[in-house]
Amino acid sequence: MTTPTLAGSALMDSSISPPKLRISGDWTLVHYHHLKAQLKQLTDRYDNRTPVDLTNLGALDTAGASLLVELFGCERVSQLAGTAPGLSSSSRALMQNIQVALSDFCEPLKEPEQAVGMQLLLRIGRAVDTVWQDTLQLLGFIGLILETIMLNLPRPKRWRVTSVISHIEQTGLDAAPIVALLTFLVGAVVAFLGATVLKTFGASIFTVDLLGFSFLREFGVLLTAILMAGRTASAYTAQIGSMKANEEIDAIRTLGLSPIELLVVPRILALLISLPILTFVAMVSGIIGGAVVCAVSLDISPALFLSLLQTDIGVQHFLVGILKAPVFAFLIASIGCLEGFKVSGSAESVGAHTTSSVVQSIFVVIVLDAVAALFCMEMGW
Template identity: 65%
Template structure:
């Protein structure tokens, strides 16, 4: 036992004089002697095979570094069966050797499958379609949950959040009037310029009035207002709810026995349902005003003639078609913004990603539904 416990540098020798090669392991196999032992292991390892005898009787101290060298030298299988061929070692030393062997016996990482260009494109398309399908399923489920909560809250006036509703009406509606009015006025002027330029070749510049009236009453008024609110309000909803999610405020709301849908989603949805039709009406008026300014300044069409042509040629149903799309767009924009806020995982990066996703999804859904509605109303003759 004195040879085992005496402090001495570790050593490794190979005796070839016997019938079978004999590997003698002696001394302390510790970190202090790791460099010399590493060189000896690398020197003798190519000469060893599975039939070599191993002598461990004079093995001294052992730590993790030395155990790693022994595992590398003797191999996983021989270490696993050390009790069958080796001397009786202390339990702690056996446990150390087996733990190091298990840690080093990790499966190699699988080599990435080499794909090809067409297969990668198909895989990317499949992933995109799968992601879109999951998003639409989540959106439909959240719409159903919102409508259910709204139906349960409407008959109970005590549960209405009038203060929150008023605040969101101001933020999404009143504060957005200047940008909506300015943008639609400029777009109306651009549409009138374009119409006047194209129709001048046919001697029909007078129909610029019809072009401006039809385009803003049916499409541009509601579409521009919805896109502006999708970028302005949907992102704000996602960021606000996402920040609350990351700060665990929504968990606190649930702990208090309150419904996050009723407390956070319904005021935003109702505010959008109120403000987007109003902003759509303002956008229609501003776009027509922009077209009127161009007609008066460049086409010598008086304001009286402008409004006379609109009253004569443009029916009221075009105004109703444009205004009727506003509540649908408002509901979708608000629901998408709130849903993306609830999807936040807790980090600042997640807040930014879902805020961006809310804007992209809201604008995409607005344009998609507007195109479907335009085809439907055209086929119906409205």
């Protein structure tokens, strides 16, 4: 037969002087709410000098011990656990453990909420700092690349021709069809829009000039660079990032080899060769696409189209476009390789830095192209 439990109580015995606080019954989770109500009634009726009688204390668990700590405080409970007569060893040990746990507990402070404007300024500041740090890292990485190239120039035995040719095939030859198709379609669209707008003014013939200027100076190199930023920079980052995750780059350093010389320089040289060639392909394809639309919609024969192109478009426009290609190629390859070296070792990091390399490459290409266009316009080129 189960022994019935006696609800705990905390009563102030005022029949004696000084009054004594008598703790009795079971201080367990079952009687928690009843005991909590009694504690509220005892508020301001006792202090640290009030005598306490724990002789009739029955069962005690962690909930009851925490209420005793709430009633007397951590320091007084520690004193009672050590000196109170008639207290069982298990109750004494439990009171001491709860007292230590609650005395070490510190309720976390809620951080004050910041205003929306301050949060916006903080995010802008962090973004600016990130851009600045990435710029410094890129400049330092470019310095390492140029140093490695200059050191290896007088030593032909260290040139990795096979690796360069392999990367030229991957970045140049394999990308030629998509570049040609894309620029052909863009040339057709530009010619169609030019013909539609210029026809209103009776100047449809100037569609040829529009095509020549746009593709030789801007569209040819810009579209090709953006394609290479999405295709080649991401590939470079994924390749080097995977090697970083598999600790292959650490193995290269252990063997006394330079990762810059072995992995970066061949990719840089390959894109330096491929991008100008692809830019030329893009220029030709775009002009051919425009010529097709002119022949179909404007009755401008290919012979007349070429004659107008030769008469009105100077060679300097071709040079302005083609000379931007090596600069874009160097920056795209550098950013792609640098982001690969930043990979921390997980597949998630490889994906994040691959995305970052594409975004950074496209951003740098568009900004530099805009700056070059403004400079050439001011110089009259």
